Amino acid sequence: MQPHLKRAFLILVLVIIGFLFVRSFIVPESFGQYGWYRGDSVAELRDIPVGYAGSTSCSGIGNECHKTTYSIWVDSGHKTVNCETCHGPAEKHVIDTRIMPEPANDTREFCGLCHFESAARPVDFPQIDPETHGENLKCAYCHNPHKPWFL
Amino acid sequence: MDISRREFTKFGCRIIIGAAAGATIVESIATMGAAQVESPNKDYDWNEHLWGYVVDTRKCIGCGRCANACKLENEVPFDEPVYRTWIERYRVTREGNEETVKIDSPNGGIDGFIEDIPAKEIKKAFYVPKICNHCDNPPCVQVCPVGATYMTEDGVVLVDYEYCIGCRYCIQGCPYGARYFNIEKGTADKCTWCYHRITKGLLPACVQACPVGARKFGDLKDPESEINKILDKERINVLKADLGTKPKVYYVGLDREVR
Numbered sequence: 001m002q003p004h005l006k007r008a009f010l011i012l013v014l015v016i017i018g019f020l021f022v023r024s025f026i027v028p029e030s031f032g033q034y035g036w037y038r039g040d041s042v043a044e045l046r047d048i049p050v051g052y053a054g055s056t057s058c059s060g061i062g063n064e065c066h067k068t069t070y071s072i073w074v075d076s077g078h079k080t081v082n083c084e085t086c087h088g089p090a091e092k093h094v095i096d097t098r099i100m101p102e103p104a105n106d107t108r109e110f111c112g113l114c115h116f117e118s119a120a121r122p123v124d125f126p127q128i129d130p131e132t133h134g135e136n137l138k139c140a141y142c143h144n145p146h147k148p149w150f151l
Numbered sequence: 152m153d154i155s156r157r158e159f160t161k162f163g164c165r166i167i168i169g170a171a172a173g174a175t176i177v178e179s180i181a182t183m184g185a186a187q188v189e190s191p192n193k194d195y196d197w198n199e200h201l202w203g204y205v206v207d208t209r210k211c212i213g214c215g216r217c218a219n220a221c222k223l224e225n226e227v228p229f230d231e232p233v234y235r236t237w238i239e240r241y242r243v244t245r246e247g248n249e250e251t252v253k254i255d256s257p258n259g260g261i262d263g264f265i266e267d268i269p270a271k272e273i274k275k276a277f278y279v280p281k282i283c284n285h286c287d288n289p290p291c292v293q294v295c296p297v298g299a300t301y302m303t304e305d306g307v308v309l310v311d312y313e314y315c316i317g318c319r320y321c322i323q324g325c326p327y328g329a330r331y332f333n334i335e336k337g338t339a340d341k342c343t344w345c346y347h348r349i350t351k352g353l354l355p356a357c358v359q360a361c362p363v364g365a366r367k368f369g370d371l372k373d374p375e376s377e378i379n380k381i382l383d384k385e386r387i388n389v390l391k392a393d394l395g396t397k398p399k400v401y402y403v404g405l406d407r408e409v410r
Binding site for chain 2: 005051052
């Protein structure tokens with residue numbers, strides 16, 4: 001083989017070795033562990049803290065903190081509405097009861113997000129015309145939000 | 152040996168291409184062998200699950216509690232018009248034989264919808280919740296140049312925020328508009344089906360927040376799961392089936408106007 005070819009080969013081999021050397025430093029260790037991605041990121045994404053605790057954290061399984069309200073709610077028309085849908089995420093409050101969640105929004109507009117008349121809502125869903133119903137009073141003035149017909 | 156410049160270049164190119172191809176094959180074999188290994192979490196085996204999502208558009212009341220809960224749970228910026236899940240309202244009006252469809256989603260539906268068309272003029276109206284479809288053949292994963300987005304063994308498409316370079320290819324690649332750019336993180340971002348919740352046995356925040364049960368989440372590998380029973384019983388559809396993305400979000404009662 002001619003010397004200029006040898007030199008070309010040598011340079012090529014050095015470039016490949018250099019590439020592999022640099023690559024071994026840049027690419028994270030867990031890359032390619034499960035596929036063409038960084039394997040550690042799966043565990044990282046799983047370890048994000050939870051915000052919403054679920055209604056059973058309020059009462060039911062293992063605790064009876066909000067027993068009365070829970071027992072009213074659990075057989076009401078609002079039983080499909082989870083506590084935190086109105087009261088907001090409460091995992092922090094479950095871990096440390098001194099951290100109080102913000103009070104639930106009790107404005108007409110908040111109830112209206114579900115119950116103001118809209119052509120796009122299913123016809124059998126309870127809806128009111130805000131102009132004619134309730135004389136602009138807060139809904140909770142007549143309806144118990146935990147049991148809407150428990151006046 | 153006498154060699155012309157042309158032959159030398161040809162030879163060199165062949166070696167470079169050969170080496171690159173060889174490296175690719177070796178790497179693909181190495182990663183393929185590792186694909187079916189144990190779960191990254193000890194108390195959760197991702198090989199046992201394949202998550203799926205059902206949206207019943209007939210039940211949705213457009214209250215926007217799902218989109219609100221999603222933003223709170225996943226720290227999606229509230230002052231930016233970006234959403235991991237949002238609600239669209241479709242209103243079909245008719246004048247003579249001419250039908251027009253008006254689609255809106257003010258702030259993702261979080262603050263409710265304004266009734267700006269008199270109910271008498273509306274022929275048909277409905278809400279459609281939208282979310283990442285966690286496609287089985289995800290275009291966003293294909294276009295990522297650095298391997299920062301991927302599908303887990305349990306079928307969830309995730310973003311590696313450490314590795315993402317923020318090039319936004321995936322945002323353009325998604326035919327459903329489900330991805331957005333997170334200004335706070337400086338990376339692409341998307342729905343994870345609340346991966347931090349579902350791997351702990353909880354429901355995604357949007358499913359839990361839904362007051363009417365329009366959103367259902369469950370395991371496609373479990374024949375007794377609620378979503379499998381819905382898929383067996385109801386007439387279901389997926390969005391943009393013709394694109395071959397194989398979405399895992401199934402819609403019940405989907406109108407032809409919805410894309």
